[in-house]
Amino acid sequence: MKWFKIGIIAAAACILLVGAGLYYMSDSSGGSGGSKTGAPAPAPTEAPAPQIQRGTITITATDETNQRPIKGAVFAIYASGLNEDAPPLETVTTDVTGTAITSPLDYANDYLIRQQSISLPYAVAEEELHTAVNAPNQQVSTTNAILPHIKATQPAGEGELAISKVYLDVPLIMQKPELPNGCEITSLTAVLNYYGYDTTKTAMADTYLPKQAFSSKDGKLYGPDPNQLYAGDPRSQKGGFYSFAPPIVVAAENYFAASSRTGSAQDISGSTREQLIEQLNKGVPVVVWTTLDMSKPNFNYGWYLTATGEYYEALVNLHVVVLNGYEDGKVHVMNPLQGQVTYDADVFFRSYEEMGRHALVVNG
Numbered sequence: 634m635k636w637f638k639i640g641i642i643a644a645a646a647c648i649l650l651v652g653a654g655l656y657y658m659s660d661s662s663g664g665s666g667g668s669k670t671g672a673p674a675p676a677p678t679e680a681p682a683p684q685i686q687r688g689t690i691t692i693t694a695t696d697e698t699n700q701r702p703i704k705g706a707v708f709a710i711y712a713s714g715l716n717e718d719a720p721p722l723e724t725v726t727t728d729v730t731g732t733a734i735t736s737p738l739d740y741a742n743d744y745l746i747r748q749q750s751i752s753l754p755y756a757v758a759e760e761e762l763h764t765a766v767n768a769p770n771q772q773v774s775t776t777n778a779i780l781p782h783i784k785a786t787q788p789a790g791e792g793e794l795a796i797s798k799v800y801l802d803v804p805l806i807m808q809k810p811e812l813p814n815g816c817e818i819t820s821l822t823a824v825l826n827y828y829g830y831d832t833t834k835t836a837m838a839d840t841y842l843p844k845q846a847f848s849s850k851d852g853k854l855y856g857p858d859p860n861q862l863y864a865g866d867p868r869s870q871k872g873g874f875y876s877f878a879p880p881i882v883v884a885a886e887n888y889f890a891a892s893s894r895t896g897s898a899q900d901i902s903g904s905t906r907e908q909l910i911e912q913l914n915k916g917v918p919v920v921v922w923t924t925l926d927m928s929k930p931n932f933n934y935g936w937y938l939t940a941t942g943e944y945y946e947a948l949v950n951l952h953v954v955v956l957n958g959y960e961d962g963k964v965h966v967m968n969p970l971q972g973q974v975t976y977d978a979d980v981f982f983r984s985y986e987e988m989g990r991h992a993l994v995v996n997g
Contacts, residue, residue, distance in 0.1 A: 687737035688766045690773060692746060694727045696755075697776035702731025704792025705752035706777070710735055713743035713763065724749065729791035738766045748775060753914050754783040754796050782916045785960070799913045800958035800965055803827045808867075808969040811835050814874065815867030816953040817881050818842050819969040820920045821898075821995075823955050825885070827918060828896065828997030832888060838867045841887040843880050847872060847936065854936040858945065864936075875951045877922065878902050878993045885995060902991045906982045909956060912994055918967075919956040922991035923984040926950070927976060930987055951988070956981075 694706035709721035722744075725733035738744060746762040755777040762773045779786065785798035804826045808819040815838050822834040844863035847856045856864045856874070864874040878900045885898035901908070901919070912919050924930055931950045938945050958965030963975045964982075985992070 686740040688740060688769045688771060689737055690735045690744065690746070690764060690766065690771045692725065692727070692733045692735075692762075693772070693774040694731050694733075694748075694751070694758075695774065695776050697778050700776075702729070702792050703727060703751065703755060703777055704729050704731065706731075706733070706755075706775075707749045707751070708733060709747050709749050710738075711745040711747070713745050727792075731792060734770075740766055742766060746773060748777075751777055752793065754779045754786050754794055756780045780916060782958075783914070796914050798958075798960035800960075801827065801913065801916065801918045803918050803955050803957040803967045805967060805973055806834055806969060807972070808834065812838055812867045813870045814865070816969050817863070817876055817920075818867055818884060820953050820955045820967070821881050821885060821993075823967055823969070824918050824920060824995050825888070825896075828995060830888070830892075830894065830896065830997075832892075837884055837888065841891070842867070842884040843887075844876075845939065848939070855939045856936040856945070858938050858940065859947075864947075874947060875953075877991050878920075881920065882993055897996045898993055899996060900993050902989075902993070904990060904992055906985075909982075909985075909992065910959065913956065913959060917994050917996075920953060920993045921956045921985055922951065922953050922988050923981065924948075924950045924988060925952045925970075927980050927984040 690710070692708050694703040695701060696703060704727055706727040707724055708726075709724045711719065711721050722738075723736055725735055727733045743763060743765045746764070748758045748760075751757050756779070758775045758777050760775060762775065764771050764773050782799055782801050783796055784800055785796075786794040787797050789795035803823050806819050806823045806826070808815045812819055812834055815834065818838045819834045822832060822837050825832055825837075842863055843861075844866060845857040847854055847865055849855065859874070859876045860879055863876040863880050865872045867873045882898040882900050885896070888894070889896050889898075901912075904912075909919050909921070928950065930948055932946045932948055934949050935944055935946045937943065952968075952970070954969065955967040956964060957967055959978060962978050964978045966974050966976060966981070968974050
């Protein structure tokens with residue numbers, strides 16, 4: 634019968650589900666329909682992700698006069714177009730060959746390179762470098778000049794130089810006749826003028842220097858602690874003595890505040906000889922307490938402290954100068970009593986140490 638044949642054909646072509654697999658059953662006649670193998674259908678596959686191309690940047694730093702490689706130059710790498718306050722992607726430092734290599738960076742992006750710092754005797758390069766990464770390695774370079782106050786150097790190893798001569802052109806200011814006992818404030822004024830501040834020694838002494846006059850009571854002489862106030866008046870031949878660094882720092886701060894300037898002064902008393910030399914290397918003149926002729930400190934005077942009544946033993950040969958250079962075992966000094974002079978370095982620093990290592994700098 635026809636209906637019976639149709640039922641058999643339909644049954645032969647039915648779909649059978651077994652477990653989790655999908656199988657097709659076909660008739661033996663090889664008619665069209667499902668797979669003859671009975672295997673599971675293959676799972677679809679994803680297209681491979683495109684590979685991001687990257688390359689590095691090699692940065693070279695050299696001396697502008699002789700193309701000597703510079704070790705220790707630090708560069709910051711930024712993505713161009715970002716906010717100026719955005720942090721760098723990374724920083725790299727040049728090695729003894731004067732080169733530094735970045736991490737791999739994405740192609741088709743522009744990058745900004747800034748020199749953040751460099752070892753002495755070089756000045757930081759102000760030029761900003763721009764480059765796009767479109768090859769496995771990009772090459773950029775910069776040159777650095779030696780700081781103008783550094784007058785001589787000598788090789789000190791691969792990619793490094795040692796400083797052998799420094800001279801800072803501090804203005805010559807003599808304390809007399811107006812300030813016979815004003816070596817401290819005159820030295821400070823010279824340093825302020827060096828940084829371009831327009832002030833005078835007398836204005837600094839009269840207006841900004843914290844000081845206290847001497848007084849007598851019951852046959853005793855009373856005066857201030859020189860660590861807190863200038864003792865007497867620097868304009869007076871007999872009524873002026875001295876102060877140490879703290880009141881001179883206050884004088885500088887008073888000047889900056891009154892003139893709306895942004896400078897500052899720092900008491901660096903206690904600094905070693907090497908630390909004072911490092912200040913010079915960085916271009917910073919130092920106000921230094923010594924004695925008049927580099928002899929030993931002489932204590933043969935004194936007074937009672939107004940604040941406490943304690944007896945204070947005073948120096949009679951204290952002097953203050955500006956240390957502004959060195960070379961060949963000598964130091965250059967702006968002496969407000971003698972002018973621009975040189976001293977044997979060992980003699981000068983021995984006097985500084987015997988006086989108790991009093992010193993200050995101005996951050997211009």
